[in-house]
Amino acid sequence: MALAESSEAYKQLREIVGDENITVDPVVMDTYLWQWLGDLVGEKGNCFMPLRPEAVVLPASTREVQQVVKVCNRFGLKFKAHSTGWISFAAPLTEGVVLIDLRRMNRILEINTRDMYALIEPYVTFSQLQAELMKLGLNCEVNAAGSNCSALAQATAGFGAGYGNYHMGYGSGTLLGVEWVLPDGEVLRMGSPGSGCGWITSDGPGPSLKGIMRGHMGTLGGCGVFTKCALRVYHWPGPAEIECENESLPGYERFANLPDNIAMYYLYFDDYEKRSEAICKVGEEDIGYVMGFMQRGLAILGLADTNAHFLELKETLFDALPSISFVLLLATNTLEELEHQKRVLEKILEETGGGYIELLQQEPFNDVITLHLIKVGTLSAHAVCGRSGAFLCAPGSNAVTRRIAGRLESLSIELKKKYIEEGKLVDDGGEGTWGVVWDHGHTIYIENLVEWDPADPESSMAHIRLQEEVNRETIEKLSYLSSMGAMVEGSAKMDVEDMVKLRDMRPAELIEKSAELAAAHSPYDESLGPRLRNYHFWLRRVREKLDPNNASDATPP
Amino acid sequence: MKGEGKMALEDYEFGARRCSRDSICKFIPQYAIKDARFADCCPAISRYNLHAYSGGGRVIMANSLLQGRGEISEEVREIVFRCQLCGACQTSCHIVTELVEPLEIARELKFRCVEEGKENQALSSVRARLVKTNNIFGKKQSDRARWAEGLQAKDAGAEAVETLFFAGCRLSYDESFHPVARKSLQLMLEAGMDVGILGKAETCCGGRLFDMGYRDDFHKLAGTLAKRIRSSGAYRLVTACGCCYGTFRQFFPMAGIDLEGVEVLHVSEVLEELLGEGKVELKKAVPLRVAYHDPCHLGRLGEPYQRWEGQYVKQMGLWVAEPDREVRRGLGGVFDPPRKVISAIEGIRLVEMKRKREHAWCCGAGGGVLEAYPAFAAWTALERMKEVVDEGCDALVTACPWCETTFRMAIGESGGGGPRVMDLVELVAMAT
Numbered sequence: 001m002a003l004a005e006s007s008e009a010y011k012q013l014r015e016i017v018g019d020e021n022i023t024v025d026p027v028v029m030d031t032y033l034w035q036w037l038g039d040l041v042g043e044k045g046n047c048f049m050p051l052r053p054e055a056v057v058l059p060a061s062t063r064e065v066q067q068v069v070k071v072c073n074r075f076g077l078k079f080k081a082h083s084t085g086w087i088s089f090a091a092p093l094t095e096g097v098v099l100i101d102l103r104r105m106n107r108i109l110e111i112n113t114r115d116m117y118a119l120i121e122p123y124v125t126f127s128q129l130q131a132e133l134m135k136l137g138l139n140c141e142v143n144a145a146g147s148n149c150s151a152l153a154q155a156t157a158g159f160g161a162g163y164g165n166y167h168m169g170y171g172s173g174t175l176l177g178v179e180w181v182l183p184d185g186e187v188l189r190m191g192s193p194g195s196g197c198g199w200i201t202s203d204g205p206g207p208s209l210k211g212i213m214r215g216h217m218g219t220l221g222g223c224g225v226f227t228k229c230a231l232r233v234y235h236w237p238g239p240a241e242i243e244c245e246n247e248s249l250p251g252y253e254r255f256a257n258l259p260d261n262i263a264m265y266y267l268y269f270d271d272y273e274k275r276s277e278a279i280c281k282v283g284e285e286d287i288g289y290v291m292g293f294m295q296r297g298l299a300i301l302g303l304a305d306t307n308a309h310f311l312e313l314k315e316t317l318f319d320a321l322p323s324i325s326f327v328l329l330l331a332t333n334t335l336e337e338l339e340h341q342k343r344v345l346e347k348i349l350e351e352t353g354g355g356y357i358e359l360l361q362q363e364p365f366n367d368v369i370t371l372h373l374i375k376v377g378t379l380s381a382h383a384v385c386g387r388s389g390a391f392l393c394a395p396g397s398n399a400v401t402r403r404i405a406g407r408l409e410s411l412s413i414e415l416k417k418k419y420i421e422e423g424k425l426v427d428d429g430g431e432g433t434w435g436v437v438w439d440h441g442h443t444i445y446i447e448n449l450v451e452w453d454p455a456d457p458e459s460s461m462a463h464i465r466l467q468e469e470v471n472r473e474t475i476e477k478l479s480y481l482s483s484m485g486a487m488v489e490g491s492a493k494m495d496v497e498d499m500v501k502l503r504d505m506r507p508a509e510l511i512e513k514s515a516e517l518a519a520a521h522s523p524y525d526e527s528l529g530p531r532l533r534n535y536h537f538w539l540r541r542v543r544e545k546l547d548p549n550n551a552s553d554a555t556p557p
Numbered sequence: 558m559k560g561e562g563k564m565a566l567e568d569y570e571f572g573a574r575r576c577s578r579d580s581i582c583k584f585i586p587q588y589a590i591k592d593a594r595f596a597d598c599c600p601a602i603s604r605y606n607l608h609a610y611s612g613g614g615r616v617i618m619a620n621s622l623l624q625g626r627g628e629i630s631e632e633v634r635e636i637v638f639r640c641q642l643c644g645a646c647q648t649s650c651h652i653v654t655e656l657v658e659p660l661e662i663a664r665e666l667k668f669r670c671v672e673e674g675k676e677n678q679a680l681s682s683v684r685a686r687l688v689k690t691n692n693i694f695g696k697k698q699s700d701r702a703r704w705a706e707g708l709q710a711k712d713a714g715a716e717a718v719e720t721l722f723f724a725g726c727r728l729s730y731d732e733s734f735h736p737v738a739r740k741s742l743q744l745m746l747e748a749g750m751d752v753g754i755l756g757k758a759e760t761c762c763g764g765r766l767f768d769m770g771y772r773d774d775f776h777k778l779a780g781t782l783a784k785r786i787r788s789s790g791a792y793r794l795v796t797a798c799g800c801c802y803g804t805f806r807q808f809f810p811m812a813g814i815d816l817e818g819v820e821v822l823h824v825s826e827v828l829e830e831l832l833g834e835g836k837v838e839l840k841k842a843v844p845l846r847v848a849y850h851d852p853c854h855l856g857r858l859g860e861p862y863q864r865w866e867g868q869y870v871k872q873m874g875l876w877v878a879e880p881d882r883e884v885r886r887g888l889g890g891v892f893d894p895p896r897k898v899i900s901a902i903e904g905i906r907l908v909e910m911k912r913k914r915e916h917a918w919c920c921g922a923g924g925g926v927l928e929a930y931p932a933f934a935a936w937t938a939l940e941r942m943k944e945v946v947d948e949g950c951d952a953l954v955t956a957c958p959w960c961e962t963t964f965r966m967a968i969g970e971s972g973g974g975g976p977r978v979m980d981l982v983e984l985v986a987m988a989t
Contacts, residue, residue, distance in 0.1 A: 023607055027618050027627035028636065031608040034617040036577040047574070048626070058606050085608070086579050103606050108593055127584070128593035147587045148580055247586040248886050248915050250652050306655050306884060307877045314873065377587040378653050381579050386654035387875045389575030420874060427873035451874070455574040459874075 002026065003054045003098075009075040013057050013098065016067045021058035021104070029056055032099055036390060036454075037088035040464070044457035047390075049091035053080075053099040060104040062179060062187060062227040069225065070185035072098050073549045079183075080553035081157075081225040083122045083150035097553045100225060108132055109228065115200050117176050117230040122152045129231075130375065131241075139236035141168040144292070144436060147376045156214055156226040161445045163290035163329070163373050165438045166283075168234050170445075172214055175202050179228035180213065183547035187227075199230030212542050223543060223552045237289075237333045238262055244371065250382045251305040254367045261338050262289075262331045264370040265345060266357040268322035272406025275324050278352040279402055282328060283441025285348070287341040289331035290373050293435035295409070296321040297428030298449060302372070302383035303365060310387070318429055320359060324406075326437075329373045380434075388426050390454035392463065393434075393447030405444035409433045412448035415469050424462030426451035566665040570623055571869065572656040573616045575876075581653050582612035582646035585916040595911040595944055598645035600919050600937040601636075609636050612646025612659030619662045622669070629675050637666045638677040639933060641926045642768045643853040643919035648887040655884045656869075656876060667770030667924075679929040680769045688774055691760035692726045693928075702756035704728065704735040708742055711753030713789040718753030720745065721791035721819075723805075725798035726761050727958035734958045737982045741797045741824045744985070748836035752795075758785055764804030764854070767812075769925035776812055779804075783814045797824040797982055799957025800923070802891070803854025810862040823855055825956050825981055829894040832901055839988040842904035847984075848950045848976075849895055849907060850941065850964075851917035852957035857887025887915035895956050895981050902988040910944045918944065920960035927963055938967035945976050956981045 002024035003010040014022050023029060029052050038047035054077060059065045072079040078097045082090050085101075092099060106123035113136055118129055127147035129140055141164035143154045154160045156178060160171015168174060177193035177200070188194070190209050191202035202210045213223075243256035269275040282288055294302065300317055304310035328345070332338040349355060360369060372379040384391035400408065413430040420427045428451070435446035450466060453459040543554060584590065585598045597603040602611035609618055618636070621627050629637070640663050647660035670676060676684075686695030704724060711718050722745065728738040745752045760782050767775040786794060794816070796802050805821040831837040851857075863883045869876040892914045899907050912918040921927065921937025942964065945953045953976050955961050964978040 020605065021607075023609075023632065025627070025630050025632045027621045027630065027633050028607060028609045030621035030626055031614040031617040034576065034578055034620060036579070045574075046624070047576075047578075048620070048624075056607065084580050086577070101606070101608065103608075124593070125584070125596070127587045127590040128596050131590050131596070132593050146579065146581075147590075148584060241591050242588070244588040247588040248648055248652055248888060253588055307872075307875045308881055310875065311873055311877060371588060375588060378579075378581055381577070381581065381653045385577040385579060386656075389577055389654075389656070423871065423874055426875045453575070453871075453874075453876070455571075 001054070002029065002052065009071060009077060010055065012071045013055060013068060016064050016071070017057045017059050021060075022055060024055045026052060029053055032056055032082065032085065032101070033091050035088045035091050036086060036385065037392065038091070039390065039454040039460045041088055044460065045455050047454050049088060051092045051095060051097070053092045053097045056099045056101055058101045058104050062181065065100060065181045065225050065227055066185045066187060068098065068100055069181055069183065069551065073184060073551050076549075078551055078553045079225075081122070083153045084125065084148065086145070086149060092553055094553050102225070105227065110199075111136060111138070111233070112199070113138065115198065116233050117199055118233050119199050119228060119230045120152055121228055122150055122226065124151055125149060126151050127375065127377075133233055134236055134238070134242070135240045137236055137240070138233045139164070140231055140233050141165060141171060141174050142376045143171060144376055144380055144434070146378055146381050148378065148381075151231060152226060152229045155231055156229055161436050162376065163292040163436055164234075165436045165445070166288060166291040166440065168232075170438055172210075174232040175210065176200055176230035176232055177202055178213065178226055181225040181227055183224050183552040184549065193230075223546050223554055237331050238374070242371075242375065249305060250379070251303050251309070251368060252364065253371050255371065258367065258370065261333070261335055262329065262370065263338065263342070264327065264329050264361065264366060264373060266325060266327045266360040266369065267349065267354050268325045268357050269352060269354045270324070272324060272403070272410065274352045274354060275326060276402035276406060278348055278354050279326060279437060279441045279444075281348045281351065282345070283437070285344050286440065287330065287344050288328045290329045291326060291437045292373065293326050293433060293446065295325070295431035295433040296323060297431035298383060298434055299360070301387060301426070301428055301432070301451070302379045303368060307387060314427065314429070321357060323431060325357060327369065327373065329370065384449055384451050388451050388453045388459075390460070391449050391451040393449055399438065399443050399445045402441065402444050405435060405446050408446060408448060411473055412470065415466060415473060416450065419462045419466050422462065424452065424459050425466070564661070564665065566619055566623060566662065566669055569619065569658055569662045569665060572658050573620050573623070573662060575654070575656045576613055576616045578613055578617065579653060580611065580613060582650045582659055584649060585645070585912050586649060586652055589916055592911050595918075598649055598912065598916055598918065600643065600921060600933070600940070601640050603940070604933060604936055605636075605639065607636070610639065612650060612663065615640070615663045615666060616657060616659050619666060629670055629673060634670055634675050634677070637663075637670050638680065638925065639930055641853070641919045641921060641923035641937070643923055644858045644887060645853075645916060645919065647885060648857050648915050651884050651886050655878070655882070664768065667768070668772050671770040676770070677925065677929050680925045683925065683928045684766060684769060684771050684774060687761060687766060688778075691778070692730060693761055693765055694726060694730050696730050698757055701729050701759055702754065704738045705742065705754055705756070708739060709746060710742055711751070713753030713755050713791060714758045714785070716753070717790040719751040719791060720753070720793045720795055721786060721789050722752050722754050723762070723794055723796040723801055724754065724759060725796060725801040725958075727962065728798060729759070731958065731962070734980070736986065737797055737958065737980045740982050740986045741795075744831065744837055744989075745795070745827060748831045753789065753791070755785060755789065762801045762804040764800050764808055765925060767804070767808050768923060775808065776814070779809060779812060779814050783809065783816055786819060787817050791819060793820045793822055795822045795824055795827050797956070797980075798959070799823070799852030799855035799859070800959050803858040806859050807854075807862045810864060823859070823891050823894070823956065825895040825898055826891060828898045828985060832898065837985075837989065839902050839985070841988050843902050843984065843987050844904040845951045846906040846908060846949060847899065847952045847954050848910050848945050848948050849899060850910075850920065850953055850955040850960060851892060851914055852955055852960045853917070853919050853923055855956055856890040856892055856917055857915040859891050860885060860887055860889035890915065895954075898981060898985065899954060902984065908948045908950060910948055912944065920955070920963045921967070922959040922963040927959070931966070934963050935967035935970055938963045939971060942968065942975060950976050952977045952979055954979055954981055954984055
């Protein structure tokens with residue numbers, strides 16, 4: 001139910017943001033409900049999430065965000081922050097939510113070359129930030145989902161996996177100071193800016209609040225609204241502007257000015273053990289600028305410009321490519337350094353029996369892959385969302401050890417095949433694993449990607465069934481019960497028991513249950529908590545303190 | 558389907574249901590972004606911010622309406638008509654997916670509003686005078702050819718010609734553009750081309766009607782005009798108006814109106830050809846640093862429309878067009894000829910703006926926005942002018958009188974000054 005335009009709450013919200021920046025129109029608000037993965041939650045074959053907000057507002061400043069949050073507290077409304085908003089949990093997950101679209105807060109406030117950080121607002125995208133940084137010889141970690149995403153959202157509240165994780169760290173690791181509008185409307189400047197010491201760290205003075213603020217995988221729309229943050233930036237040895245040709249033609253993008261000090265290597269190995277060894281050595285030798293995995297099925301999905309072209313490449317290219325691989329980009333300050341890194345890589349390949357996938361290091365593929373590694377762009381979306389409309393990583397996708405990564409990868413191939421043969425999932429040959437390497441190879445983050453048709457209920461059900469199967473097999477065959485393992489198990493339980501449950505729930509039932517869901521811990525928490533020192537009870541206590549009126553739409557997704 | 562040459566919103570539902578709401582449609586291609594200030598591609602979402610204003614937002618509004626989740630309210634109607642239909646959203650969207658067609662859906666939403674009697678009142682008035690007088694200004698048909706007085710052009714209605722010069726409404730009736738029309742024709746005549754004009758028999762091309770939501774009126778007007786063009790016997794039609802060019806190349810075939818082999822050219826293409834043949838000489842230096850603005854209907858929307866009557870078939874778990882379908886990426890428009898003509902002038906320094914070619918920022922005029930929401934049109938134009946200033950240019954050159962009109966209006970309203978705006982033909986006139 002939308003707020004009545006005659007209601008006091010509506011009038012106060014309108015007063016804050018202005019007439020143009022508020023809507024309660026059902027069709028207009030629906031544009032915030034249609035979400036990738038919506039078909040898993042709402043009606044089958046339909047991407048509309050089940051719960052419309054009470055209103056959508058677009059504040060232009062931290063002050064306006066504060067005022068909106070305070071109005072929500074005053075009138076018993078909930079609120080939810082929304083930036084680029086490209087996933088199901090960007091929509092309201094409980095009733096009575098005022099959605100705060102942060103699109104008008106889109107400024108790069110400062111790039112500090114001395115202290116190496118960028119201070120940004122929520123709607124600054126990676127591509128905007130990276131373009132400005134490169135002019136100054138700097139770079140940032142770019143989320144591999146796409147450079148069209150909010151850089152702040154990744155670091156403060158969402159996932160943070162990108163090719164740059166290899167030497168720049170995981171997304172949240174690049175987070176420095178944060179300006180946080182708490183659920184009661186007060187502003188907290190976390191880290192050094194809170195003491196007037198600049199935006200150089202998110203920790204201290206005193207105990208760090210970073211863990212409370214975002215958690216391991218982000219708050220996913222949890223407590224409060226992040227209105228500014230500083231991100232750590234890094235050295236960029238490439239050109240100030242990357243000149244690209246054919247930028248509107250996926251699969252045919254070309255560099256106009258690829259400098260000699262940048263080189264991409266697509267590497268193959270005979271088995272996962274050897275690949276693991278090679279990744280370890282690359283990290284130990286401290287060579288490479290960015291690193292990642294794109295299994296051959298996924299690579300072909302990204303390289304083909306149309307679906308028809310994909311069919312053609314699948315026939316001609318798939319078997320010509322090795323299955324076990326990773327891709328490494330060298331980017332150095334000098335040509336001498338590049339030569340050194342090439343020699344080190346050569347030596348590592350000798351020691352691990354690896355080799356170059358020369359086919360992908362030549363045109364027409366070299367530039368496409370190199371550009372993607374540096375800028376991400378839209379190749380990820382083109383590969384997995386653009387083909388059929390939806391994708392998700394099968395459970396078991398997470399931060400794992402190098403060895404486990406290989407085992408998950410091979411398990412995924414085996415289990416996907418049945419559904420592919422039924423024609424229910426996109427046929428990537430089962431080999432759709434994507435991944436990145438964190439912190440010089442110590443940890444691997446992988447996603448075993450599955451693409452399906454969100455408008456076809458049978459197709460999305462096939463995805464659900466695969467999820468169940470992968471979960472079961474992951475637990476049975478890979479029962480590593482470290483904290484990593486517990487996470488796999490936890491996500492498995494969440495997906496099997498609850499995703500299907502939510503999926504089968506009619507919107508009316510979901511609305512009925514929403515309060516209960518909001519009050520409860522997420523199924524994910526319930527499963528993981530006991531294995532991880534019952535963190536979820538602590539989390540709940542923190543939430544109660546921060547959000548006395550339960551105004552934040554912190555429902556588990 | 559709604560009959561020959563007419564699609565319906567429902568015809569685009571297949572793709573609409575596969576929109577992933579990635580917001581790619583709000584930005585120029587990600588690899589083309591070189592400056593945070595000039596990353597946006599869509600004037601409507603950039604100006605009004607609610608997601609519904611974006612290409613993807615319009616697609617989702619269509620999903621909402623098609624599923625009966627809501628109705629075309631006054632707010633929805635305003636959003637629908639606050640769109641230039643510049644097509645930038647679609648160019649960006651099609652980098653990710655070939656299935657979704659935000660531009661066509663945005664236009665269909667306008668058709669739907671008109672069909673449901675939920676017209677934009679300002680546009681309703683424009684439509685009424687256009688239908689009555691055959692020109693967008695409501696001026697006399699007898700004055701249509703005044704711009705050509707004294708020129709030795711053949712009357713293509715009375716005698717056969719090889720090339721038909723189509724002036725369009727703006728060049729015909731706006732006296733400030735008469736020099737452009739006259740010079741275009743003169744250059745062709747002096748080069749020895751057999752050129753004629755329809756004169757008083759020329760009518761509006763109808764493009765504005767189509768993009769304002771009046772599909773049936775467009776069909777009638779364009780159908781009659783096509784007959785006149787065909788009966789002229791010309792095998793080439795040349796226009797100096799970007800909007801007319803896009804109408805002939807895109808809307809006519811979209812509506813199933815066939816010019817039966819008449820090749821449609823923009824004057825920049827002809828000038829490039831004549832320069833190559835030495836039939837036009839550029840004698841004088843023009844010491845200017847200029848940027849070239851790609852008009853939407855000459856550039857990305859000048860890409861010829863290819864009718865596709867096939868279906869999507871699931872293969873390997875994904876939808877494949879059968880028979881193969883050309884994905885509209887805007888690459889087939891006119892981009893190089895104007896640049897080559899400008900670069901051929903001595904003393905000119907042509908610089909590229911950040912948003913160029915198929916992902917150029919719109920001038921703000923299209924889709925009836927200039928007529929219905931002049932402040933929004935002016936805002937859009939001034940956003941473009943910021944880019945021109947950023948490149949340190951003396952002038953902005955364009956190849957469509959509608960673009961130039963909008964830039965001039967916006968600059969005038971904002972107090973004037975800054976880089977001048979000029980037509981490509983005007984620049985050529987300075988050099989000849």
